[in-house]
Amino acid sequence: MVGNILLTAALMSAVFTVIMYYLTYKGYKNTLGLARIGYHATTVMVIAAALILLHAILTHQYQYKYVFDYSGSGLPTGLLISTFYAGQEGSFMLWTLFSVIIGLILLDYTSKRGDLEPRVMMIFGLAISALLVMVSPLLKSPFHYIWSQTDFLDVKYLNSAYLSLPSIQNYFFSDPNSNRHFFQISKESYAALLSSGVSINNFIIQGKGLNPLLQNFWMQIHPPMLFIGFSMSAVPFSFALAALIKNDYKEWVKQSLPWVLTGSMVLGLAIMLGGYWAYGVLGWGGYWGWDPVENSSLVPWLVSVASIHTMLVQKKTQDSNGGSRFVKTNLILSIMIFVLVLYSTFLTRSGILGDASVHSFVDPGMTVYLFLILLLASFAILGFGFVIYRWKFLTEHFNYQENILSRELALFTGSVALIASAIIILVGTSSPIFGQTVQTSFYGDLNLPIAVIIGVINGLSLLLKWKTTNGKSLLKDSQFSFVSASILTLLIVIFGGVHELMMIVLTLSTSFALFVNLEIVFKIFKGKKNKLGAYIAHAGLAIFLLGVIATSGYSKEQHVELVKGETVNALGYDLTFNGYRPIENGTKYAFDVKVTKGNSSKIISPVMYIADFNNSLMREPDILEGVTKDFYVEPVSYSDGSESSSSGGTKVTLKKGESYNYDGKEIVFQSFKLPQDVMAAMQSGSPFTISAEIKVKDYEKEYLLEPGIQMENGERKSLPAESKETNLKIEINNVSATSGQAELVISKLNDKNKQQSSPPKEVLTINASVKPFISLVWSGVLIIVLGFILSAARRTKESIQ
Amino acid sequence: MKNKYLFGGAIIVVFLGVMIYLFTQTNVQYETNFDKVIASAKTVKATGSWVKERNYQIDKANNLFIFYMKDEYGKIMKVVYHGTIPNNFESSTSVVVTGKYGDGYFNATDILTKCPSKYQEQTVQNAGS
Numbered sequence: 032m033v034g035n036i037l038l039t040a041a042l043m044s045a046v047f048t049v050i051m052y053y054l055t056y057k058g059y060k061n062t063l064g065l066a067r068i069g070y071h072a073t074t075v076m077v078i079a080a081a082l083i084l085l086h087a088i089l090t091h092q093y094q095y096k097y098v099f100d101y102s103g104s105g106l107p108t109g110l111l112i113s114t115f116y117a118g119q120e121g122s123f124m125l126w127t128l129f130s131v132i133i134g135l136i137l138l139d140y141t142s143k144r145g146d147l148e149p150r151v152m153m154i155f156g157l158a159i160s161a162l163l164v165m166v167s168p169l170l171k172s173p174f175h176y177i178w179s180q181t182d183f184l185d186v187k188y189l190n191s192a193y194l195s196l197p198s199i200q201n202y203f204f205s206d207p208n209s210n211r212h213f214f215q216i217s218k219e220s221y222a223a224l225l226s227s228g229v230s231i232n233n234f235i236i237q238g239k240g241l242n243p244l245l246q247n248f249w250m251q252i253h254p255p256m257l258f259i260g261f262s263m264s265a266v267p268f269s270f271a272l273a274a275l276i277k278n279d280y281k282e283w284v285k286q287s288l289p290w291v292l293t294g295s296m297v298l299g300l301a302i303m304l305g306g307y308w309a310y311g312v313l314g315w316g317g318y319w320g321w322d323p324v325e326n327s328s329l330v331p332w333l334v335s336v337a338s339i340h341t342m343l344v345q346k347k348t349q350d351s352n353g354g355s356r357f358v359k360t361n362l363i364l365s366i367m368i369f370v371l372v373l374y375s376t377f378l379t380r381s382g383i384l385g386d387a388s389v390h391s392f393v394d395p396g397m398t399v400y401l402f403l404i405l406l407l408a409s410f411a412i413l414g415f416g417f418v419i420y421r422w423k424f425l426t427e428h429f430n431y432q433e434n435i436l437s438r439e440l441a442l443f444t445g446s447v448a449l450i451a452s453a454i455i456i457l458v459g460t461s462s463p464i465f466g467q468t469v470q471t472s473f474y475g476d477l478n479l480p481i482a483v484i485i486g487v488i489n490g491l492s493l494l495l496k497w498k499t500t501n502g503k504s505l506l507k508d509s510q511f512s513f514v515s516a517s518i519l520t521l522l523i524v525i526f527g528g529v530h531e532l533m534m535i536v537l538t539l540s541t542s543f544a545l546f547v548n549l550e551i552v553f554k555i556f557k558g559k560k561n562k563l564g565a566y567i568a569h570a571g572l573a574i575f576l577l578g579v580i581a582t583s584g585y586s587k588e589q590h591v592e593l594v595k596g597e598t599v600n601a602l603g604y605d606l607t608f609n610g611y612r613p614i615e616n617g618t619k620y621a622f623d624v625k626v627t628k629g630n631s632s633k634i635i636s637p638v639m640y641i642a643d644f645n646n647s648l649m650r651e652p653d654i655l656e657g658v659t660k661d662f663y664v665e666p667v668s669y670s671d672g673s674e675s676s677s678s679g680g681t682k683v684t685l686k687k688g689e690s691y692n693y694d695g696k697e698i699v700f701q702s703f704k705l706p707q708d709v710m711a712a713m714q715s716g717s718p719f720t721i722s723a724e725i726k727v728k729d730y731e732k733e734y735l736l737e738p739g740i741q742m743e744n745g746e747r748k749s750l751p752a753e754s755k756e757t758n759l760k761i762e763i764n765n766v767s768a769t770s771g772q773a774e775l776v777i778s779k780l781n782d783k784n785k786q787q788s789s790p791p792k793e794v795l796t797i798n799a800s801v802k803p804f805i806s807l808v809w810s811g812v813l814i815i816v817l818g819f820i821l822s823a824a825r826r827t828k829e830s831i832q
Numbered sequence: 833m834k835n836k837y838l839f840g841g842a843i844i845v846v847f848l849g850v851m852i853y854l855f856t857q858t859n860v861q862y863e864t865n866f867d868k869v870i871a872s873a874k875t876v877k878a879t880g881s882w883v884k885e886r887n888y889q890i891d892k893a894n895n896l897f898i899f900y901m902k903d904e905y906g907k908i909m910k911v912v913y914h915g916t917i918p919n920n921f922e923s924s925t926s927v928v929v930t931g932k933y934g935d936g937y938f939n940a941t942d943i944l945t946k947c948p949s950k951y952q953e954q955t956v957q958n959a960g961s
Contacts, residue, residue, distance in 0.1 A: 455851060466861070468860050468877065469859050470930075472858055473859075476854055647921065647922055668890065668916075692891075692912075695891040695896065798916065
């Protein structure tokens with residue numbers, strides 16, 4: 032209740048702030064103080080609401096539907112806190128929370144830079160207001176009570192002491208199919224509980240819990256990071272609109288640049304943290320799957336990085352009259368970043384991607400769907416509407432030509448390449464809206480040439496000078512890098528087995544960029560260190576791309592069955608399965624595999640367990656990490672050997688002509704073979720046999736088996752058929768002549784033989800793979816982040832001059 | 833000045849052309865009718881549910897995962913997936929497989945399972961009423 036009141040009041044206060052800032056911009060004198068009070072009040076109320084939600088989660092108040100749906104008792108504190116953003120309501124809440132906190136920093140920042148504050152904070156306040164509408168009690172507030180909407184709760188979540196209360200007996204239901212029992216929670220049943228003096232928090236004692244896939248360290252860091260990035264995307268939008276409102280484009284790029292740099296750094300890191308999560312814990316086998324959810328946050332990031340480069344050109348080409356390059360481009364890109372974040376939110380929250388993504392989504396309902404569209408449309412119209420409004424002025428005042436061999440043009444080309452990549456990913460990711468999707472090769476094939484261009488530009492642009500460059504000096508400057516890159520590429524081609532033309536070209540262009548940047552970093556390191564940022568980031572990008580080339584093109588995978596105690600060689604590693612052991616209080620099992628290569632050996636332990644949450648087998652990979660390659664082991668299944676000794680076989684019911692796949696063999700039930708006169712035989716009581724013609728297809732070969740049932744005086748005797756070639760035993764369990772169906776029991780022949788001769792064998796099945804130089808991907812990302820931080824620091828200093 | 837726009841325009845046209853061409857080459861339709869899946873020669877994403885009664889098999893030697901899927905009209909289709917049984921498979925209510933039909937079964941290159949949380953309430957409600 033208090034939570035909802037706080038959120039509603041925060042929304043009103045945010046709208047008040049926007050109006051006060053507007054009036055301040057219009058020239059009113061006393062309103063700036065009020066606007067600031069309004070903003071701080073909003074911040075305090077949002078933080079208070081977030082704390083109430085956190086408190087409700089920590090104290091397991093299942094009276095709140097959100098807490099019941101996404102949280103649970105018995106989670107460790109870190110994960111319990113992360114249930115805050117496990118669902119839609121909470122993640123919008125987190126986004127709002129980060130936005131108001133970032134707004135505090137932005138308020139301080141803009142108040143020190145001329146008359147910027149009213150315009151920037153007015154627009155940023157609008158973004159916060161929109162988010163507050165989203166979490167308002169009308170839409171996705173996390174503070175809805177569980178009884179406000181009729182729902183069925185499994186009785187396992189309830190306190191068994193109260194289940195026999197007479198007043199609530201009418202509200203119990205059972206599902207005969209699953210044999211589960213449910214309590215109908217509604218306003219009526221809640222009233223019945225209250226009248227019996229039972230508090231709802233004593234009645235519901237457990238929540239649905241957190242999806243086991245999310246139960247790990249990365250859940251605590253990836254989503255918050257992503258939402259900080261999302262929150263920061265509204266900042267360049269606000270700066271661009273502030274410039275458009277005033278129709279003054281001199282300062283805003285300088286002032287916005289540190290924010291774009293920091294925002295890109297945070298969002299990029301968040302995306303790659305998700306990639307590491309997918310690789311190291313979720314067992315996707317790689318760090319990037321071109322999943323729509325990943326893509327939809329990559330698109331604004333690419334545009335954001337593109338905008339950094341064109342903003343740099345604008346800043347550099349500023350002349351005394353205020354004229355400069357790419358003014359329009361920068362305005363449009365800055366607006367795009369936020370609009371694309373909203374579009375990403377629309378894609379992932381509207382349920383549109385339902386069938387297309389690994390992430391599962393709940394359909395949020397029509398109201399939220401429409402609101403998401405409205406949100407997207409209004410910010411797009413606001414932003415682009417203003418650009419169109421100022422278009423004439425912009426085209427008249429900012430029109431420049433540049434030399435073909437200039438850094439300006441090179442930077443522009445780099446931005447165009449990034450935007451082209453963004454368009455490709457956007458088109459592919461949006462296709463589920465039209466009921467289709469693209470294969471991941473779409474992204475790979477199209478982005479490969481773009482990566483080559485980015486590689487070349489990444490190196491070349493730094494050798495080019497502003498305005499114009501002498502062709503000869505360019506050749507001279509690039510000599511060292513080009514020769515070194517050629518040698519490195521040659522080595523990679525010879526020793527790394529890289530043979531495809533495009534891959535060789537990409538390797539060459541990327542290593543060229545690497546050497547150019549390293550050379551500059553080396554030179555600068557002796558001189559002005561504050562300029563290092565960009566070159567470090569670009570060297571990091573080159574390292575990252577080399578890692579991508581290696582892992583995407585040259586990973587090897589093998590399916591291996593490991594019998595306990597026996598050593599198997601796979602992909603150059605000797606693997607021995609040493610048995611399993613329970614971990615985490617026996618809720619999970621770790622499967623120890625000794626990995627030996629050369630003289631060194633190490634034990635890695637992939638994990639498997641059955642999750643109560645969804646009653647499924649969950650698997651966690653383990654990785655033997657190395658500098659030149661990772662050895663990646665993904666558990667598939669485990670058999671303790673006892674399965675076969677029970678020899679129950681598999682029961683299947685087949686109609687004529689139907690087939691069944693058993694142990695890789697196709698078993699086709701062709702027809703019944705009946706005595707000529709069944710009725711007569713039955714009546715006479717003389718023995719007769721019903722048999723079935725069964726065809727067994729084992730790859731190319733076919734075998735015919737005829738199991739039967741012998742009937743004599745009403746007694747049945749099974750006549751199983753065995754086939755040594757296919758290692759099968761088939762029995763008829765039952766026949767129904769009328770429907771033409773036969774119930775068969777299929778089992779393996781040699782299982783029994785084995786059982787007599789040797790004890791059951793424990794077998795662990797795994798997918799083993801070698802990922803070459805994946806360490807370059809991670810270290811590349813870290814180096815890029817470092818570069819971004821240095822650049823942001825430098826541009827922050829510049830922004831106040 | 834004019835050359836600049838011609839050049840830029842040409843690049844954009846080539847880029848869009850290549851993209852549209854590759855899009856039509858790689859796009860995959862969702863299909864909920866298995867008769868159409870069987871008739872189609874293109875790669876499709878077939879959506880349906882797992883036929884629990886017919887269980888599933890794991891062919892460890894060839895790393896195959898074999899099961900039966902049913903569409904909304906009750907048409908049953910055999911699916912052979914080259915790979916491991918996905919997490920959550922047993923509790924899935926809806927399965928999306930990507931691939932082509934041929935030789936009497938659907939050859940799946942990708943498999944996606946949906947969890948029941950979304951549907952649970954509906955089934956219960958039916959049982960209750």
